[in-house]
Amino acid sequence: MSQSLDELQRLVSEQPFLTLTDSQTLYPNHPGTGIDMLSVKTELCEASIALNGAQLMSFTPAGGEELLWVSPNCQFSPGASLRGGIPLCLPWFGPHPSDSNRPNHGIARTATWQLSSASQNDAGVCTLVLRFEHQADEHFEHNFSAQLSLILGHVPHLTLALSNHSADSFAASWVMHSYFATGDIATTRVEGLDGRAYSDKVAGGKYFTQSGPVTFAGEVDRVYEDIQLPITIEGTRRTRVEGDNCPSVVVWNTGSALAADIEDIGPNNHAGYVCVERGACLGDTWRLTAGETRQATMTLIPE
Numbered sequence: 001m002s003q004s005l006d007e008l009q010r011l012v013s014e015q016p017f018l019t020l021t022d023s024q025t026l027y028p029n030h031p032g033t034g035i036d037m038l039s040v041k042t043e044l045c046e047a048s049i050a051l052n053g054a055q056l057m058s059f060t061p062a063g064g065e066e067l068l069w070v071s072p073n074c075q076f077s078p079g080a081s082l083r084g085g086i087p088l089c090l091p092w093f094g095p096h097p098s099d100s101n102r103p104n105h106g107i108a109r110t111a112t113w114q115l116s117s118a119s120q121n122d123a124g125v126c127t128l129v130l131r132f133e134h135q136a137d138e139h140f141e142h143n144f145s146a147q148l149s150l151i152l153g154h155v156p157h158l159t160l161a162l163s164n165h166s167a168d169s170f171a172a173s174w175v176m177h178s179y180f181a182t183g184d185i186a187t188t189r190v191e192g193l194d195g196r197a198y199s200d201k202v203a204g205g206k207y208f209t210q211s212g213p214v215t216f217a218g219e220v221d222r223v224y225e226d227i228q229l230p231i232t233i234e235g236t237r238r239t240r241v242e243g244d245n246c247p248s249v250v251v252w253n254t255g256s257a258l259a260a261d262i263e264d265i266g267p268n269n270h271a272g273y274v275c276v277e278r279g280a281c282l283g284d285t286w287r288l289t290a291g292e293t294r295q296a297t298m299t300l301i302p303e
């Protein structure tokens with residue numbers, strides 16, 4: 001059941017740090033018919049969140065720089081996949097495992113999530129809890145819910161909980177698909193994966209071994225499994241990407257040729273972002289038994 005505007009406005013109006021706004025106000029030059037957004041302003045950070053997909057679109061720590069990238073061609077329309085910020089891909093990552101007609105990256109990133117609570121503690125850290133409920137249908141045959149807790153202080157923590165509300169177990173692969181702003185992809189490196197095996201999606205999923213940092217001379221689309229240590233992005237700035245219960249790491253940049261072919265990226269715009277995603281996919285895919293809830297947290301730390 002979707003949330004009424006009255007209920008949303010009531011929750012927002014109770015919190016001085018929170019405003020209900022829209023994409024046309026926050027992103028006036030972007031295409032699209034406009035969507036509802038939440039805006040957070042505290043003494044520790046500023047952030048914006050799209051209810052479409054429960055997507056953290058921007059996060060700036062007080063006195064710091066914007067951490068996330070939003071494509072200048074991101075299409076802000078209801079039900080769109082928003083190109084930037086942190087889309088949530090679930091309950092499957094990438095193409096559906098057995099039916100290519102189903103949407104890439106699952107059903108949650110294009111759905112409208114509900115704000116279920118908003119609060120702020122004495123230290124100024126605020127928490128927004130967003131929920132998505134799914135009743136079994138032709139797109140996904142199991143009842144489940146997803147809950148995202150955005151804990152926004154000097155750094156953002158994202159805790160995702162998936163609950164199986166059906167009578168059978170099911171496989172769920174997922175990622176928090178972060179688009180980081182990086183000054184120039186050509187000089188960006190991703191550290192922490194040296195010596196690890198990866199599935200190279202550019203080479204049809206074949207496995208190779210990472211040697212040194214990941215660098216970006218063209219299209220890069222790699223999945224690393226069973227990664228327990230933090231990953232660091234070294235670009236014009238340094239950002240640590242920590243995961244708790246997020247064993248998979250996906251590293252993605254289109255490179256120049258593919259960027260030009262993707263309408264909501266566009267020529268040369270690949271240079272401004274790197275995706276370093278944390279989650280559980282391929283061999284790390286979760287199996288949720290009937291009634292089970294599992295959760296995972298990703299934390300982004302500008303250094």
Ligand SMILES: O=P(O)(O)OC[C@H]1O[C@H](O)[C@H](O)[C@@H](O)[C@@H]1O
Pocket residue numbers: 081094104105201221222250251252275
């Ligand atoms: O274009 P999208 O459906 O948003 O997917 C964008 C990208 O997401 C991930 O990083 C995948 O590994 C890529 O293969 C995919 O191209």
